[in-house]
Amino acid sequence: MTVLASALDTTSPEYAAHRAAMLAKLDDLEAAHAKALAGGGEKYVERHRARGKLLARERVELLIDPDTPFLELSPLAAWGSDYPVGASLVTGIGVVEGVECLITANDPTVRGGASNPWTLKKALRANRIAYENRLPLISLVESGGADLPSQKEIFIPGGALFRDLTRLSAAGIPTIAVVFGNSTAGGAYVPGMSDHTVMIEQRSKVFLGGPPLVKMATGEESDDESLGGARMHARVSGLADHYAVDEPDALRQARRIVARLHRRKAHPDPPAARPPRYDAEELAGIVPGDLKTPFDPHEVIARLVDDSDFDEFKALYGTSLVTGWAALHGYPVGILANAQGVLFSAESQKAAQFVQLANQRDIPLVFLHNTTGYMVGKEYEQGGIIKHGAMMINAVSNSTVPHLSVLMGASYGAGHYGMCGRAYDPRFLFAWPSAKSAVMGPQQLAGVLSIVARASAAAKGQPYDDEADAGLRALVEQQIESESLPMFLSGRLYDDGVIDPRDTRTVLGLCLSAIHTAPVGGARGGFGVFRM
Structure with missing residues (x-):
């Protein structure tokens, strides 16, 4: 039997203390998320509603299939900065007409949906996720363009947004723009460069320069409708492919566009899987409040993988790193999980071999972080910790199977790199509220x-x-x-979100499903020189 046995005592004082610490952190996380949900605040939300318009997340809800989840990404973008939490943009993965799509929606209650530096970072991250996983990109547009006071930080790198749209289209990944209001200046290129564009009667306004700018530049008198209204673009310029009478109609038409894409995933969905044998609720009490106190990652794995079934690899060697094979929502995965925190030479070599095996088998890898980094000291330096750590980082860097990372506890130093931190391009990276990451x-x-x-x-x-x-x-x-702290790092988009540990299996399952929209293939010998 390879079903993991649990030794977690949910009646112990230690478990109660760990759970209390986690729940307190989750309360802080909920408060931060509430700021993002509030958008520009009650005044601007009411003003938006008074105009007969839906909020950004309401548009997303009407777009996706009923009773299907929406995996929101980077909800804490801009946390700790001078800009509102959420960065005036909603991004995430949702199912539209049975097709998994990457969805972005400007929040017009925050400075008219104008883009600040964090909006740009968040949008570029969303585009990359769409490209890597071959997810159709649906842009729900209502933005006045760049937030002009911060234009020096937006204008030059911001051109990548339009480059991304053309690259997605060139790669055969559909792009759809639904324009709910203003899409001006550089923002006009979002509908202009999308494969499909929907505009709304008396709502959509798409122009490179609005009437005031046209007056200043050319002396010409004009109005919004003749310059860039939906009717003009549908009948005269041809920019609008579909003409909607209101917001629900526009979203209905967007759904019909997706239905006609005839998209097929590269891999079929797996059959229904058995849930873990242990309650996910118990994940809230596993990680200690003090990260210097070790915890057994087997207890986490047992509450994540199908049927709690885990085939461990090199169980007796390099024991501060747990490696092994499992399935998660029916998808095969290889798991690397830190046990006692420190990575020694044995753990590094074990990891490198395991990563190569996963690439031979075309199996995605899940990294569960709780590491203080690679071991230091004379004995370990003489034993080759640098070359062995480099071997692990080499393997992770050149692995081509999809990687998913979850920061459970500490993620310090080069251990963060070896366990596939943000700089190593995991397809998705999430953090628990208990996580911490720094140079040490x-x-x-x-x-x-x-x-x-x-x-x-x-x-x-x-x-x-x-x-x-x-x-x-x-x-x-x-x-x-x-x-x-995770909210500080999430605010800078060093992860894709801070999540409740109890939701980890669901989040990873949604990510694995999205990943398998694109072909999954491992490197066949394409690794750098391993120093032996």
């Missing part, structure tokens, strides 16, 4: 700075101010701690 732990980083400063003072023959040192260490620890 706050105490270690502050301590290193203190040692260096003390050595510098000694070399100069100067006395060292221990009181000032203690104050500096406290400040550094506080800064690193705040910059390591």
Whole structure:
């Protein structure tokens, strides 16, 4: 039997403490999500409704198939910045007429849907997900273009949005634009470069320059409707492929466009799978509040994979990294999960071999992070930790099967890289509220700075101010701690969302389904030189 046995004691004080700490973090997460849901605030939401318009998420809800999930991505974009949480854009994956699509929707209650630097980052991330997974891209457009005060950060990199649309189309990935209001200046190229464009009577306004700009540039008098209205574009310019009478009609027509795409997934959906034998609710009490306390990743795996069935690979070798084979919602996966946190030479070599095996079998990889990084010290340096860590990073870097990463606990140093952090292009990366990620732990980083400063003072023959040192260490620890937290990192789009641990199986299942829209294939010997 390869079904995992659980030793989790849900009646213990430790479990209760871990659960309480996680629930407190989830309350903070819910409050942050509420800010994104609030959009521009009650005043602007009511103004938008008074115009007879739907909100961004209401448009998404009407677009996707009834009673199907919408996996929202990057909902905390711009958290901790000067811009509203959510970055005035909703992005995610939903099913339209049975087809998984990448959907973006401008939030016009936030500065008229204008794009700020975080909007751009979020939109580019969505485009990349659509491209990698061959998901049709549906843009629900209502935006005044760039937020002009921040144009210096948007204008030059912002051209990539339009480049992406053309590359998606060239790759045979359909692009659809539904224009609900303004789509002006550079934003006019979204409907202009999409394969299919739907415009709404008396609502859609698409022009490179509005009447005031035209007046300034040419002296010509014009109005919105003759310059860029839906009727003009449907009858005169030909920009509008479909003419809708209102928002529900526009969304209905978008659904019909998708229905006529005749899209087929590269891989058929797997048969129904058995759920795990253990309750997902228990995932809320596994990760300790103090990440220096280790936890057994087998307990997590047992609550994620089908039937809690897990075939472990090299179970007795390199035991601080758990590797093995399982299925998740019927999709085969290879799993790499940190156990005791530190990656030694044995774990690194084990990981490299396992990644190669997954590529031979065309099996996606799931990385479950809880690592403080690669081991340091004279013994380990002499034992080759650098070349062995490099071997693991080499394998992960050149692997071509899809990767999914979940930051459960610590994800520090080069261990973050070896476990396929954001810079290593996982198809999707999510974090639990318990996660932390930085170059190293706050105490270690502050301590290193203190040692260096003390050595510098000694070399100069100067006395060292221990009181000032203690104050500096406290400040550094506080800064690193705040910059390591998942909401801070999610605000900068270093992940695709902070999720409730209890939703992890569902989230990964939705991602695996989207991934299998595109062909899944592993590298056949296409790895760099492994230093032995």
